[in-house]
Amino acid sequence: MNIVVCVKYVPDATADRQFESDNTVDRVGVDGLLSELDEYAVEQALQIKEKRDGEEITVTALCVGPEKGVDAVRKALQMGADKGVHVVDDAIAGSDAIATSLVLAKAIEKVGPADLVVTGMASTDAGMSVVPAMLSERLGLPQVTQAAVVETQGDQVRIKRDGDAATEVIGGTMPLVLSVTDQSGEARYPSFKGIMAAKKKPLETLSLSDLGVDAGQVGLAAAWTAVEDTAARPPRTAGEIVKDEDGSGATALVEFLASKKFI
Amino acid sequence: MSEVLVVVDHVDGAVKKPTYELLALAARLGEPSAVFIGAAAEGDAVAEAVKGYGAEKVYVVDDAQIKGYLVAPKAEALEQLVAKTSPAAVLIPSSAEGKEVAARLAIKTSSGLITDAVDVQEGGVTTQSVFAGNFTVTAKVTQGTPIITVKPNSAAPVEKAGAGTVEQFDAVISDAAKTAQIVASQPRQSTGRPELTEAAIVVSGGRGTGGNFEPVENFADSMGAAVGASRAAVDSGWKPHTFQVGQTGKTVSPQLYVAAGISGAIQHRAGMQTSKTIIAVNKDEEAPLFELVDFGVVGDLHSVLPAATEQINARKG
Ligand SMILES: Cc1cc2nc3c(=O)[nH]c(=O)nc-3n(C[C@H](O)[C@H](O)[C@@H](O)COP(=O)(O)OP(=O)(O)OC[C@H]3O[C@@H](n4cnc5c(N)ncnc54)[C@H](O)[C@@H]3O)c2cc1C
Ligand SMILES: Cc1cc2nc3c(=O)[nH]c(=O)nc-3n(C[C@H](O)[C@H](O)[C@H](O)COP(=O)(O)OP(=O)(O)OC[C@H]3O[C@@H](n4cnc5c(N)ncnc54)[C@H](O)[C@@H]3O)c2cc1C
Numbered sequence: 001m002n003i004v005v006c007v008k009y010v011p012d013a014t015a016d017r018q019f020e021s022d023n024t025v026d027r028v029g030v031d032g033l034l035s036e037l038d039e040y041a042v043e044q045a046l047q048i049k050e051k052r053d054g055e056e057i058t059v060t061a062l063c064v065g066p067e068k069g070v071d072a073v074r075k076a077l078q079m080g081a082d083k084g085v086h087v088v089d090d091a092i093a094g095s096d097a098i099a100t101s102l103v104l105a106k107a108i109e110k111v112g113p114a115d116l117v118v119t120g121m122a123s124t125d126a127g128m129s130v131v132p133a134m135l136s137e138r139l140g141l142p143q144v145t146q147a148a149v150v151e152t153q154g155d156q157v158r159i160k161r162d163g164d165a166a167t168e169v170i171g172g173t174m175p176l177v178l179s180v181t182d183q184s185g186e187a188r189y190p191s192f193k194g195i196m197a198a199k200k201k202p203l204e205t206l207s208l209s210d211l212g213v214d215a216g217q218v219g220l221a222a223a224w225t226a227v228e229d230t231a232a233r234p235p236r237t238a239g240e241i242v243k244d245e246d247g248s249g250a251t252a253l254v255e256f257l258a259s260k261k262f263i
Numbered sequence: 264m265s266e267v268l269v270v271v272d273h274v275d276g277a278v279k280k281p282t283y284e285l286l287a288l289a290a291r292l293g294e295p296s297a298v299f300i301g302a303a304a305e306g307d308a309v310a311e312a313v314k315g316y317g318a319e320k321v322y323v324v325d326d327a328q329i330k331g332y333l334v335a336p337k338a339e340a341l342e343q344l345v346a347k348t349s350p351a352a353v354l355i356p357s358s359a360e361g362k363e364v365a366a367r368l369a370i371k372t373s374s375g376l377i378t379d380a381v382d383v384q385e386g387g388v389t390t391q392s393v394f395a396g397n398f399t400v401t402a403k404v405t406q407g408t409p410i411i412t413v414k415p416n417s418a419a420p421v422e423k424a425g426a427g428t429v430e431q432f433d434a435v436i437s438d439a440a441k442t443a444q445i446v447a448s449q450p451r452q453s454t455g456r457p458e459l460t461e462a463a464i465v466v467s468g469g470r471g472t473g474g475n476f477e478p479v480e481n482f483a484d485s486m487g488a489a490v491g492a493s494r495a496a497v498d499s500g501w502k503p504h505t506f507q508v509g510q511t512g513k514t515v516s517p518q519l520y521v522a523a524g525i526s527g528a529i530q531h532r533a534g535m536q537t538s539k540t541i542i543a544v545n546k547d548e549e550a551p552l553f554e555l556v557d558f559g560v561v562g563d564l565h566s567v568l569p570a571a572t573e574q575i576n577a578r579k580g
Contacts, residue, residue, distance in 0.1 A: 013394075013395070013529055013530075014529055017394045017397070017398075019398070023400075037511070064378060077297050084415075096375065096376075097366070097369075097376060098369060098370065098375070098376065103372070122510075122511075123510065124510070125394075126393070127379075127393075128362065128366075128376075128378045129359065129362050129363075129378070129508070130362055130363070130365070130366035130369075130376065130378060130381070131366075131382060132363075133334065133362075133363035133366035133367050134366045134367070134369075134370055135365045136335070136367075136576050137335075137338075137366070137370045137371070138370060140439065141442075142335075142442035142443040143333065143334070143335070143363070143443055143507075144443055145359075146359055148504070155423045158446065162503075162504050162505055163358055163359070163360070163448070164358045164360050165274050165450060165451055166448045166449055166450045166451055167448070167449045167451070168445050168446075168447065168448045168449075169445070169446040169447040169448075170333065170443055170444065170445055170446065171443070171444050171446040172443040172444070173442070173444060176442075177444070181511060182511045183504055183511075188432070201422060222376070223405070224369075224373075224374065224375030224376070224404060224405055224406035224407060225375040225376065225377055225402055225403065225404050226403050226405045227400055227401070227402045228388065228401045228402060228403060229400070229401045230398055230399070230400050230401075231398065231399045231400075232397065232398055233392075233396060233397050233398060233399060236554070236555055236556075236557075238559070239541075239553075239556040239557040239559060240556075240559070241548070241553060241556070241558075241559040241560075241561060242559070242560055242561070243548075243560075243561045243562065244560050244561060244562025244567050246562070247566070247568045247570050248569030249544075249560040249561075249562040249569075249570075250560075250566075250567050250571040250573075250574060251574065252560065252566075253542070253544075253560055253567065254571050254574045254575060254578075255560070256542070256557075256558045257486075257519075257575070258578075260519075260540060262464065262486065262518075262519055263486065263539075263575050263578060263579075
């Protein structure tokens with residue numbers, strides 16, 4: 001069985017994230033890492049492999065991203081993925097979700113066939129939550145998304161999730177696309193042994209031509225959306241802060257609410 | 264004038280407020296048409312509701328054969344409606360399901376996609392709030408039919424009479440779209456309070472509640488507010504995940520957000536930073552959330568909130 005886990009390389013959310021002059025995200029000047037939410041995807045892939053002890057299962061970590069994106073793949077290998085694939089090509093810079101999903105789908109077809117494509121619920125940079133559905137559409141596979149609990153048996157996959165209006169159990173038959181939330185279980189830390197072992201694991205670098213994708217289909221110029229302007233939010237002007245002494249805090253709070261006509 | 268398709272957000276035919284917000288935005292781009300995917304029998308009631316907010320047409324897509332099959336069939340139905348109507352844009356609520364439907368529709372129709380818009384202007388220029396609300400981005404779809412998902416509370420509904428002409432639309436759904444199935448579904452229990460993402464006021468509690476949400480809930484009730492929680496409170500099992508506000512919970516953008524016993528981690532701020540007015544009650548004056556507030560009380564929520572609740576209730580007489 002082949003499991004492909006999609007891991008995105010994103011600017012650190014706790015650092016000062018910036019845009020470039022062409023309105024694309026600065027992915028070079030800011031420290032990047034494996035999108036925290038994709039660690040949960042790696043974790044679930046590894047758990048599926050561990051639970052299906054005795055089967056031959058390969059977990060491949062796949063990243064479409066800049067040169068430094070290889071760090072995201074390495075982290076997944078250190079956690080326990082068996083193989084890494086990094087698609088890197090200058091032409092990809094500035095791609096929209098449509099083009100990103102195209103490159104990911106072509107890469108999955110190339111390294112596949114995959115029985116399971118596992119992704120995070122959203123990236124921590126753009127956070128659109130659309131790539132899993134796009135992969136399902138492009139690969140012609142069922143989608144079971146936003147999983148809080150994952151169970152597999154034979155070729156059946158069942159997930160539990162908090163849907164928009166209900167708690168649901170969703171079922172599908174492999175091959176399929178699975179996305180997992182941060183409710184699915186803490187991601188493991190790479191052990192020292194895992195870090196050492198990762199150095200010897202196969203790591204393949206692919207370009208667009210390796211995937212048979214025309215450079216004209218991706219990148220900023222080919223995007224079907226155009227960012228016209230980005231503006232940093234003006235810093236909030238410091239609010240009024242009171243210390244609660246002898247119940248004065250509640251009175252001040254209620255006065256504030258009344259002054260703003262909330263009560 | 265071109266039609267603009269608005270996908271109706273509803274629970275069993277009960278139209279939800281974001282639908283009216285989308286209709287108001289749609290009117291800036293063209294002639295609003297509502298698309299109701301649900302039980303055909305509920306079509307007339309839905310039409311009655313949306314025509315009061317400017318819907319000229321109401322397409323009713325009977326979901327009898329696709330109910331229970333997740334998002335792929337809905338995207339197919341919309342693809343066929345787009346082919347029939349050549350709309351100026353398709354507006355969809357930014358729920359998890361809405362975004363997935365939009366994602367598939369964008370690929371099917373070779374169209375650009377913008378998610379989580381907080382505003383849509385004439386000409387289809389959208390505004391998004393990104394990086395935990397630290398940047399505002401304006402963007403545009405440049406190819407195909409603009410597919411735009413819009414967050415709740417992004418526009419004020421506009422009451423305006425539309426024709427509300429009902430048209431049944433028979434979509435042809437492929438078997439390939441019916442491959443992921445809802446095996447079981449347990450509708451969310453109503454809390455009797457406003458819904459988190461739609462509420463005008465949200466009061467959230469965090470680890471600082473120590474598991475006792477009573478002060479938070481009583482205060483919320485005195486304000487007619489929805490109740491939210493931080494992930495720390497959810498992870499501790501004090502509230503279900505559906506209460507979580509933040510990056511991996513709900514995004515809220517109410518008129519007033521009150522955070523009690525919440526420190527203000529970036530992932531929490533990502534879900535509430537665009538609230539119009541922000542209040543924090545926290546013992547620690549160094550809590551990062553105080554950097555965002557319009558008003559803050561440094562104090563114990565277990566004494567501040569009950570006292571405030573009492574005063575508010577007394578004012579109401
Ligand atoms: C602030 C900002 C706003 C943007 N707005 C838009 C927009 O409105 N429209 C648009 O079309 N594009 C937009 N983009 C670009 C687009 O988001 C990214 O190019 C693209 O990667 C899509 O998805 P996402 O990061 O939102 O992924 P999501 O759909 O949130 O990601 C879900 C999962 O897919 C997988 N995944 C996603 N990208 C990769 C990758 N490169 N490599 C490996 N796995 C991956 C991961 O497992 C991830 O957890 C925006 C980018 C930024 C930074
Ligand atoms: C991938 C990822 C996704 C995440 N998604 C989310 C998310 O969606 N939403 C979210 O909230 N978090 C999220 N988090 C978690 C986030 O990083 C924080 O850990 C979390 O928000 C902390 O919750 P808290 O503020 O309640 O707890 P703490 O940070 O522990 O803060 C508790 C606060 O309560 C105060 N306090 C204690 N006692 C009292 C008292 N008696 N009266 C008043 N104040 C008191 C303390 O001074 C402190 O400031 C995510 C984290 C990760 C890694």
